[in-house]
Amino acid sequence: xxxPVVQRRTGLRAAVEWLRWGWRQLTSMRTALLLLFLLALAAxxxxxxxxxxxxxxxxxxxxxxHPRLAPWYxxxxxxxxxxxPWFAAIYLLLMVSLxxxxxxxxxxxxxxxxxxxxxxxxxxxxxxxxxTWTADGGSDAVxxxxxxxxxxxxxxxxEGSDAxxxxxxxxxxxxxxxxxxxxxHLALLAVLIGMALTTLLGFKASTLVVVGNxxxxxxxxxxxxxxxxxxxxSRLAPFSLTVNSFTVRFETGLExxxxxxxxxxxxxxxxxxxxxxVEDHLLVNHPLHIGxxxxxxxxxxxxxxxxxTDGAGDTTFSGPVAFLPQDGNFASTxxxxxxxxxxxxxxxxGLFLPTAVLDPTRGPVSVFPDAGNPMVYFTxxxxxxxxxxxxxxxxxxxxxxxxxxxxxDGEPFRVALEPGQTAQLPGGVGKVRFDGYQRWVxxxxxxxxxxxxxxxxxxxxxxxxxxxxxxxxxxxxVGVREVxxxxxxxxxxxxxxxxxxxxxxxxxxxxxxxxxxxxxPGTVDCGNGADVEQESRT
Amino acid sequence: MTPTQxxxxxxxxxxxxxxxxxxxxxxxxxxxxxxxxxxxxTAGTLATREPAPALVGADxxxxxxxxxxxxxxREAATERSRRAETLGxxxxxxxxxxxxxxxxxxxLRGVAAERVPxxxxxxxxxxxxxxxFLVFIGVRSRLRLQWLDFPMxxxxxxxxxxxxxxxxxPVSGLIxxxxxxxxxxxxxxxxxxxxxxxxxxxxxxxxxIRRRQESTGRPSRLPPSATMDTAAYRLNAFAFPLWTFAxxxxxxxxxxxWGRFWGWDPKEVWMFITWVSYACYLHxxxxxxxxxxxxxxxxxxxxxxxxxxxxxNVFITGLHSYAGx
Numbered sequence: 001x002x003x004p005v006v007q008r009r010t011g012l013r014a015a016v017e018w019l020r021w022g023w024r025q026l027t028s029m030r031t032a033l034l035l036l037f038l039l040a041l042a043a044x045x046x047x048x049x050x051x052x053x054x055x056x057x058x059x060x061x062x063x064x065x066h067p068r069l070a071p072w073y074x075x076x077x078x079x080x081x082x083x084x085p086w087f088a089a090i091y092l093l094l095m096v097s098l099x100x101x102x103x104x105x106x107x108x109x110x111x112x113x114x115x116x117x118x119x120x121x122x123x124x125x126x127x128x129x130x131x132t133w134t135a136d137g138g139s140d141a142v143x144x145x146x147x148x149x150x151x152x153x154x155x156x157x158x159e160g161s162d163a164x165x166x167x168x169x170x171x172x173x174x175x176x177x178x179x180x181x182x183x184x185h186l187a188l189l190a191v192l193i194g195m196a197l198t199t200l201l202g203f204k205a206s207t208l209v210v211v212g213n214x215x216x217x218x219x220x221x222x223x224x225x226x227x228x229x230x231x232x233x234s235r236l237a238p239f240s241l242t243v244n245s246f247t248v249r250f251e252t253g254l255e256x257x258x259x260x261x262x263x264x265x266x267x268x269x270x271x272x273x274x275x276x277x278v279e280d281h282l283l284v285n286h287p288l289h290i291g292x293x294x295x296x297x298x299x300x301x302x303x304x305x306x307x308x309t310d311g312a313g314d315t316t317f318s319g320p321v322a323f324l325p326q327d328g329n330f331a332s333t334x335x336x337x338x339x340x341x342x343x344x345x346x347x348x349x350g351l352f353l354p355t356a357v358l359d360p361t362r363g364p365v366s367v368f369p370d371a372g373n374p375m376v377y378f379t380x381x382x383x384x385x386x387x388x389x390x391x392x393x394x395x396x397x398x399x400x401x402x403x404x405x406x407x408x409d410g411e412p413f414r415v416a417l418e419p420g421q422t423a424q425l426p427g428g429v430g431k432v433r434f435d436g437y438q439r440w441v442x443x444x445x446x447x448x449x450x451x452x453x454x455x456x457x458x459x460x461x462x463x464x465x466x467x468x469x470x471x472x473x474x475x476x477x478v479g480v481r482e483v484x485x486x487x488x489x490x491x492x493x494x495x496x497x498x499x500x501x502x503x504x505x506x507x508x509x510x511x512x513x514x515x516x517x518x519x520x521p522g523t524v525d526c527g528n529g530a531d532v533e534q535e536s537r538t
Numbered sequence: 539m540t541p542t543q544x545x546x547x548x549x550x551x552x553x554x555x556x557x558x559x560x561x562x563x564x565x566x567x568x569x570x571x572x573x574x575x576x577x578x579x580t581a582g583t584l585a586t587r588e589p590a591p592a593l594v595g596a597d598x599x600x601x602x603x604x605x606x607x608x609x610x611x612r613e614a615a616t617e618r619s620r621r622a623e624t625l626g627x628x629x630x631x632x633x634x635x636x637x638x639x640x641x642x643x644x645x646l647r648g649v650a651a652e653r654v655p656x657x658x659x660x661x662x663x664x665x666x667x668x669x670x671f672l673v674f675i676g677v678r679s680r681l682r683l684q685w686l687d688f689p690m691x692x693x694x695x696x697x698x699x700x701x702x703x704x705x706x707x708p709v710s711g712l713i714x715x716x717x718x719x720x721x722x723x724x725x726x727x728x729x730x731x732x733x734x735x736x737x738x739x740x741x742x743x744x745x746x747i748r749r750r751q752e753s754t755g756r757p758s759r760l761p762p763s764a765t766m767d768t769a770a771y772r773l774n775a776f777a778f779p780l781w782t783f784a785x786x787x788x789x790x791x792x793x794x795x796w797g798r799f800w801g802w803d804p805k806e807v808w809m810f811i812t813w814v815s816y817a818c819y820l821h822x823x824x825x826x827x828x829x830x831x832x833x834x835x836x837x838x839x840x841x842x843x844x845x846x847x848x849x850x851n852v853f854i855t856g857l858h859s860y861a862g863x
Contacts, residue, residue, distance in 0.1 A: 029825040033818060040814040040842075047807035047854065054802055054856070082802050195800070204797065253539055255710040263714045285718035285795050296797045446797040454799065458786045466779045469820075 026093070027100030035094040042090055046081035049073065053080060095192060102185040109178050116158050120168035120477040127477070129507060130492035135519045139167055139480040139487050142518045146478045146491075149517035153510050155476060169478040180467025187464055190457030197450025203227035204446040210303045210320050211265075211439045214242040217293070222445070237291035237447075242268045246300065246439045250370050258329060258369055265297055265441050282443075292447050299442030301325045302332050304352045304376050305435040310341040311428055317341075320438040323352045324396055329366040330354050335398045337385050345385045346430060349398050350378035352437070364416070376434045377416045380406040380425055472506040476514065491515055539709070546650035547709035553643030554664055557636045558698040564632035565695050568688035571625040574618055575759050626687075633691055637671040640698070644668045650709045654722045656729050657712060659851055663701035667694050669733030673773075677737070681769045685760055689740050720791035727784035728809075732843055734777035735816075739840040741770040742833045749833070770836060771823060778816050785809055796857065805858035808846035815839035 025031055050058035059079050063070040077084030124130055135142050143159065147169055150157050155171035162168070205222040209215045217240065219225060219233045227233070249262035265282040271290055282288055288295040303320035310316040316338045323334030336348040351364070355372035359365045364377055383403035386393065393399065406413040408426050415423040417434035424431045472495070479490040491514060493507045539547075644665050648655035656665040674690055677683060712721075745766035751758045760766075788809065789799040800806060819835045822828040850856070 029821065030827075033821045033825055033828070036814055036818045036821060040811045040818070043807050043811050043814075046802055047804040047811075047850065051802060198799075251711060253710075255539075255708050259711070260713045261711055284714040285720070285791075287794060287797065294797050296795075298796070444797050448793070448798065451793065451799060455786075455790070458782075458789070462779060462782050462786060465782060469775045469779060 023100065026097050029101075032094065032097045032101065035090060035097060038090050039094060042081070042087050045078055046087075049078045049081070051079060051081060053082065091192070095189065098185055098189065102182060102189075106182045106186070109182055113175060113179070117156060117170045117172035117475065119160060120170045120479060122162070124477050124479045124490045124492035127492040127494055129494075129511060130490060131511065131515060131520075132488065132490045133515075133520050135487045135489050137487065137519055139482055142480055142487055142489055143167060143169060143478065146489075146514050146518040149514045150476060150478075150510075153513060155510075165481065167480045169476075171476045171478075172474070174471045174473030177468055177471040177473045180464045180469075180471060182464070184461050184464030184468055187457045187461035191454050191461065194450045194453030194455075194457055197453060198228075198448045200228040200230045201449040202447055203231045204444065206298065206442055206444045208322055208440055208442050209241075209243050210322060211243050211246045211441070214240060215443070216240040217290075217445060237293045238272050239290045239293075240270045240273075241288075241295070241443075243441055244268060246441055248300065248370065248439070250368065260369070263297060263300060282441075292449060294446050294448075296444040296446070297441055298444045301440050301442075302330060302352050302354060302371070302374075303438045303440045304334070304350070304374075305438055306336060306348075307433040307435055308336065308338055308341070308346070308348075308430060309433075310338070310346060310430040311344075312342040314342065316346070316430070320440075321350075322396075322440045323350065327366070328369065330369045331366040333396075335396060337387065337395075337398070339385050339387050341430060344382040344429065346425075347381040347385060347398055347403060348378045348432065349381070350376055352376050354437075371437060374437050375416055375418055377414065378432070379412055379414050380429075380432075382406065382429055474507050474510065476507075476510055478514065478518070489518055489520070491518070491520075539711075543650045543652070543709065546646050550643045550646035550650055550709075551706075553639050553646060554698065555702055557639035557643060558695065558702055560632055560636035560639060561691055561695045561698060564629050564636055565688070565691040567625055567629035567632060568691050571622050571629055572688050574622040574625065629691075630687060633687060634675075636691075636694070637668070637675065640664065640671060640694075641668045647709065651711075653712060654726065656725050657716055657721060658707050659847070660701055660705040660707040662725075662729065662847070663697055663705055665729050666732055666736070667697045667701065669729050670694060670697070670736045673730075673733045673737050677773070681772065682761070682765075683741070683769060686737075686741060686744065689744055690737075693736070693740050715795060718791060718794065720787060720794065724784060724787040724791050727780055727787055731777045731780040731784050732847075734773050734780065735840055735843060738770045738773035738777065739836065741766050741773070742836040742840075745770060745833050746837070767832065770833070774816060774819060774836060774839075778820060781813060781816065785813055801857075803858060804850050804854045804856040805846065808842060808850050812839065812842040812846065815842050 050062045052059045062073075062079075066073075073079055077086065081087055121127070125132060137145075147157050147159070150169065150171045153173065155173045156175075157169055157171040159167070159169055203226065205219075205225040207215055207222050215221055217236050217238060219236065244266045246266075247262065247264040248260070251257055251259040251261055263284055267280050267282050267288070269278045269280055269288065269290065270276075271278065280288055282295065282297045284297055287297075301322065301324060303322045305320045306317060307315060308317040317336060321334050321336050323332035325332045331354075332352045334350055334352065336350065338346040353364055353366040353373075353375050354370060355366050355368035356364055356375035357367045357373075364375070381398070381400060381403035386399055386402055406426050406429070413426050415432075417423055417432070419434055419436040422431055422433040475494045477490075477492045479492075481488045481490075491511055493511050495507045644655050644661075647661065647664070651657075655661050670690075671694060674683070674686070678686075744760060745763045748758060748760045748763040748766060751760070752763055788806070792801065792806075793799040815835070816839045819832065819839050822832055822835050850858075
């Protein structure tokens with residue numbers, strides 16, 4: 001009857017032993033080191049393979065270029081390295097290892113902080129650096145001045161005596177080297193927690209606003225929107241914003257000709273319904289802060305202004321149309337859809353060139369990003385635009401499958417207009433006037449709760465790592481013995497930087513200062529001796 | 539750009555080209571001195587070496603070195619050491635001159651461009667080299683690095699050579715994304731950190747060479763590899779918080795400019811990889827049994843900085859594409 005119980009017990013004990021062993025392995029320095037290496041290694045594909053989270057367009061390009069490789073990449077999460085299970089496994093293990101290591105270490109250090117420095121060893125001359133001399137003053141005077149010198153060098157000092165009549169000082173400094181170390185690792189945990197918060201609670205959206213128009217911060221006004229799991233769209237800050245003007249300036253000098261030099265959007269913000277309007281400027285490195293949300297200027301482009309009159313003589317469209325830039329000189333393409341045109345629905349497919357030049361080989365191109373010689377080229381279509389069945393269509397693309405392209409003498413109808421010019425469409429279906437251009441800006445609205453946690457954690461980590469690397473942890477002992485009416489003083493020191501190669505510079509300075517204060521007439525030579533010994537030891 | 543700016547820019551270009559030339563001279567003189575030293579070290583060892591025990595077997599050496607130094611040899615050795623000292627002084631002065639010209643060139647570039655002169659790869663390379671020079675001069679006597687003069691002049695010559703030929707970019711304005719005081723904070727911290735890591739890296743490479751010499755017992759004028767290890771560690775440990783600061787400053791800037799403090803942009807990924815690599819280095823030093831691998835970890839960690847500067851800047855597009863190459 002008892003045998004199975006015993007067996008179960010040993011089995012349990014074995015399991016506990018295994019767990020304990022596993023935990024010891026996981027929280028060991030060596031495992032932490034290996035996990036750190038793995039973390040660095042695992043991040044590499046995230047910089048080489050296009051990442052969906054960074055730029056979905058490049059991922060799509062990669063997929064179309066490598067149709068056989070892409071599914072495999074996708075399967076092992078190479079397009080989403082930083083949210084892949086294996087990357088998470090590494091940093092979660094690292095985090096567990098960190099917690100397992102740092103919690104006991106914190107407790108031990110908390111205890112050590114309250115403890116006194118240890119008693120002075122009996123044979124001080126055996127320590128790495130030591131020096132003995134005979135002082136003139138009594139032991140009281142020597143100890144008092146040594147104590148003062150140590151205190152002024154920020155040592156904690158205790159005094160004691162041995163049974164054989166020796167009196168000693170034991171002094172210690174640099175305990176906060178370990179405080180810094182503990183703080184650094186705890187702060188890293190705070191950074192990780194903060195990052196998790198920003199991912200869960202944050203969102204990012206973007207919207208395109210033509211200059212002169214406004215925008216109210218609701219989800220229906222966004223062109224794109226990505227949010228963390230715990231975000232509620234009903235809690236968006238209820239602000240509205242009008243872009244009054246947008247100033248751009250590009251390099252006109254020879255060097256970096258055409259490079260952007262200034263973007264400045266003048267805006268009027270109503271922080272919440274009924275609040276007074278505020279004038280502000282939105283620049284690339286100067287976002288707007290409205291409540292917990294931030295508005296960034298992340299792009300811009302041109303919106304040519306058209307007036308279209310249909311075959312019946314009615315104005316069927318009038319206003320700016322956002323075109324999307326295709327190159328660095330802002331050659332932009334766009335589409336006009338006029339479902340109300342009579343007798344047939346009408347569409348234009350256009351190319352806008354801010355500084356148009358007719359290139360003999362490439363045709364019409366833009367040679368500068370600013371509007372030096374704005375021109376619009378377009379072709380026209382009639383037929384069914386496909387807008388009536390309610391399915392969503394892009395405002396930037398035209399599905400020409402149900403449309404007929406207008407043509408003249410068998411050639412597709414194509415026209416180039418300068419601002420103010422009007423073109424008659426063939427077959428009397430209408431006319432198009434190019435009134436000029438407006439600019440548009442792309443705004444990013446985002447909220448990152450938890451950023452402050454990350455920031456504070458990072459700053460504490462920085463302070464902690466600096467303390468743990470720069471504070472020198474040292475012990476200094478002074479032993480005094482009265483021999484035949486004279487005072488024999490022994491001074492000794494230990495440099496105990498954990499793991500670090502010991503540099504004795506600080507210790508030597510300390511010992512020299514204490515010796516001078518305690519009335520050593522000569523120079524202390526333990527510095528060099530200690531140094532040589534240090535080098536030969538390694 | 540005003541004519542004054544153009545003139546200052548040209549002046550800066552000339553100062554840096556001149557610095558490159560003087561650095562080449564310094565390196566040549568250091569090389570001469572090094573050769574003399576080597577000759578001296580070999581002569582010295584030969585003169586004092588104990589006669590090798592007679593070996594039995596086919597591979598016994600044909601001739602044994604002399605065991606007693608001859609007076610003429612000793613005189614020649616003194617003469618050689620005097621010449622070596624003079625050469626060393628000349629080389630160091632040339633090195634200082636080259637460094638001064640370089641620093642002047644970088645400052646002039648800043649005055650010409652009316653901003654901090656480290657916003658593209660040419661400027662990062664020249665300012666980084668100036669930083670390496672200043673860091674080296676700052677710690678040279680403190681860490682007893684006089685022996686590093688020659689490798690250092692070689693490293694700086696390569697950097698300046700690359701900067702003035704492959705990477706050269708004339709003075710220009712900044713795109714709006716870079717128009718922020720964070721450029722002065724984030725990139726300055728990154729340049730300084732890179733400079734300190736570079737000095738540590740050169741020491742580490744020499745340490746590996748020295749370690750090989752030690753294992754084969756070859757004579758050397760270099761300090762023991764353990765001393766080099768200490769110097770490299772102290773520099774890396776100093777640079778690590780600087781790098782951490784650069785990373786934090788970069789994150790704050792990213793929050794300002796793009797509305798997110800971290801977005802795994804390739805440049806960010808590699809800055810993170812470098813940070814983790816140096817964390818490994820510091821960890822490995824405190825881990826039993828890892829001390830011998832330490833210099834290699836240092837080399838790999840430094841390689842990640844270079845990867846970020848060269849490969850990420852030139853071949854990978856991201857939000858940080860400001861290299862101007």
